[in-house]
Amino acid sequence: MSKAHKKQSSKPENKSKRIVDLISQNKIIIISVTACIALILLAVLLTKVGFFNMVGGLFVPRGEVKIGTIPISDGLADVENIPAGEIRFRINKTVTFSDGYSQGDIMLENPKASEFDMDFTFYAMDSTPIYTSPTLKPGEYILKDKLKKKLKKGEYECGYKVVAYNADGVRAGETGGSLSITVEN
Numbered sequence: 001m002s003k004a005h006k007k008q009s010s011k012p013e014n015k016s017k018r019i020v021d022l023i024s025q026n027k028i029i030i031i032s033v034t035a036c037i038a039l040i041l042l043a044v045l046l047t048k049v050g051f052f053n054m055v056g057g058l059f060v061p062r063g064e065v066k067i068g069t070i071p072i073s074d075g076l077a078d079v080e081n082i083p084a085g086e087i088r089f090r091i092n093k094t095v096t097f098s099d100g101y102s103q104g105d106i107m108l109e110n111p112k113a114s115e116f117d118m119d120f121t122f123y124a125m126d127s128t129p130i131y132t133s134p135t136l137k138p139g140e141y142i143l144k145d146k147l148k149k150k151l152k153k154g155e156y157e158c159g160y161k162v163v164a165y166n167a168d169g170v171r172a173g174e175t176g177g178s179l180s181i182t183v184e185n
Helices: 002-025 027-048 051-058
Strands: 065-067 094-097 108-110 117-123 129-132 140-142 154-165 171-183
Touching: 002 027, 108 117
Parallel strands: 094 171
Antiparallel strands: 065 140, 108 140, 117 129, 117 154, 154 171
């Protein structure tokens, strides 16, 4: 009986030894599976918080200043003949972005008939600047550009300011108004 008793007591030890051996043999597989699960969970979390959009937004180029006029006819007649000393421009007052990091349809134009260089700035309602254009010379425009500050999905009522400079770079005047910005995602 003592031999039989010894065999029974060694069986649980053998089982636990087998489990330990099995774990140690498959240690690499277990670590790999755990690491893969952790990476998948991390990717899901980073997607939820918008990390990949943010990183992608770092590589979205600024808008390109082009020579000519915005390729739409709205308001074109108002900027063809500008009286001396008057600040006139064309601007999209309903700007849309697919997300807070992408380029949107800014559409800013300093008409060829203008005598001033112009800077455009968009402001959130708390007066925080969210977009600043490069200086546009007469006959230049920007069709698309990205915001300087990320906005979350939604519609925003904003203000804009246009500052005009004469040929010597001296501030000649400013004007402004309101516009709406929509961020779709």
